[in-house]
Amino acid sequence: MLDPQSPTPLYHQLAERLAAAIRAGEFAPGERIPSEPRLAAEYGIGRPTVRQALDALVRQGLLSRRRGSGTYVREAPKEIDLFSLDGTGASFRKQGLAMESHLLGEVTRHRLADGERHPLAGRDVFTLTRLTRSESTPVLLEELDLDAGLFPGLDRLDLAGQSLSALAAERYFLRPSGGRQSFHIDYLTGERAARLEVSSETAILRVERLLHFPQREAGFFSRLYCRTDQFVFSQTLGGFEHA
Amino acid sequence: MLDPQSPTPLYHQLAERLAAAIRAGEFAPGERIPSEPRLAAEYGIGRPTVRQALDALVRQGLLSRRRGSGTYVREAPKEIDLFSLDGTGASFRKQGLAMESHLLGEVTRHRLADGERHPLAGRDVFTLTRLTRSESTPVLLEELDLDAGLFPGLDRLDLAGQSLSALAAERYFLRPSGGRQSFHIDYLTGERAARLEVSSETAILRVERLLHFPQREAGFFSRLYCRTDQFVFSQTLGGFEHA
DNA sequence: AACAAAAATCTGTCTTGACAACTTTACAGA
């Protein structure tokens, strides 16, 4: 039973109680937990209070809900080395994970205005979007901008299944000399949320990465939206990492 | 006014409306927005629905609430280069940010059991915890484990204000040869939440980092809990990064 | 003008209740 006299709110006590039960293995991944009305009756609290507790566990990645069906325990995320791999597709396969990456839409070329808040502002860029799925669940969305001057004719290439970093190295003889990436926690809406199949309540790791080349500073900019609820994303340190 | 006929729920419409107003500068950082009862009256919806909308904006880092006082627009986070710096303290100062790091408790030495799920399992380690604040707000909590064999006598040194990476290089002649770090979104409870002054609803970037040395594989393990709502944490790529 | 107390207002927690949208289960008929 919950303790109404406790300084810890009831919804919080329930969330901790359920989280402990999940971590202790009382509910297996994929298993349905008792319904909201059932939990309300069992713990003697209102359904909105139960929902508040479950809301927190959903956000923490322990539970997922399906309207009309119930609330289920989630699988633990697998780990993928992302921030140090030579092309997402190739390294996904190397790590024995069934991943599929594919382009969304066409590669387009356009000019970024001078005043635009973008590291490649003032230049012509190739823009492309790529989505990676694991077992048909989206896990990574990449939005890429490449300096058109560094990658001439890129829009005429068949990029399906291609490693961009391999392409950069082998076709354009480009190896990054340095760069910078920043890490953010984001909540997606609109098209990005739809592509990753998440609600605006789901915390997403967004990594903004800018690569420099000996031939041109700030030649490649990318935004990576990572579903850390699906995968653990890691980076190998030592030696240079690039996209 | 909100549109009750819209497929978008009312709380979601309000959240989007308020987010747009904040981003458009209608409310300046630090400014108080209309109270919950006031918003309920203005938009003709219930206070629980207003709270649901505000909950989402608080989680997204746009708003913060103070009981009895009101709901305020938050400052945008500043950027700090963390995952490529030679010791947090030194690089904070180099980047002109008023940061203070200090040890929580003493350096302790103990042995990790062989079967323990820890990269340094089976060894004696020095364990220490460090908290970094900016303008008296905690932004980074580090929990560090160092192989005691690589860092003899570490517990007898005065580590206050010290760069650990400089210490490793200059006193112990240790430079990392490689490593790995993984990125997680976490929700803290208990002591960690108290130290970072966050609620269990706040999404935290947790980075687990393991460094290898020529002298010893897996010599240094650290967990970094980053308040991305306070700072943008970034990494410089190229050349080797180490703690 | 300054200070203390009371009142008002704010957010935080919780309840009961209702209805919508969706899924699952039970039942009737072929």
Add this chain to the structure above:
DNA sequence: TCTGTAAAGTTGTCAAGACAGATTTTTGTT
């Protein structure tokens, strides 16, 4: 035994209301 429909049960959204804890504003007194 199979299929279709109704009933039951689930989550999602929303409302009104109450009270607690904290802060701010107003009022009264000196």
